Amino acid sequence: MESNNAIEVLAALAQSTRLDTFRLLVRHEPEGVPAGELARLLCVPQNTISAHLAILSRAGLIKGERHSRSIIYRAEIDTLRDLTLYLIKDCCGGSAELCAPLITALTPCSAPSAPENLQ
Structure with missing residues (x-):
């Protein structure tokens, strides 16, 4: 993500109704929500x-x-991922131990488990 794109995305989210709308849509992935709803x-x-x-x-x-x-x-979700990665790309100067709590906080959902034949 380029700096200009990040600014546009952040500006779009810098209003309470739009932020609430986006968060609501994230909660309703992948089915989505009709505009009227x-x-x-x-x-x-x-x-x-x-x-x-x-x-x-x-x-x-x-x-x-x-x-x-x-x-x-x-x-x-790809735009959200790209923005998040853009913001934390150089996280903590490469010190993994400093970034660990951030990475843990960014993984609220369970990771999919590997197929049994790969475990």
Whole structure:
């Protein structure tokens, strides 16, 4: 990720409704959430949520996919990963012991286990 991209992504998240929207979409991966449901869950008018979704989409944080008459929005986890890696790329000057707590905190989900024939 380039510096300009990181600034655009961070700027998109630097507003409470957009941050809440993105976090909600991350929690609903991989199924996504329809735009109207996002507005309802966040108690935001539909025209307001549309403006926020457009900003998040331009920053590459979300994508919308039309299903019949509604648009299902999903978080772009790759963009979140790229931003996180960009921010911590030179973490702790290469001192692994200093980065260990950060890496532990960034792995809240269980890692997939290896197939039995590889263990």
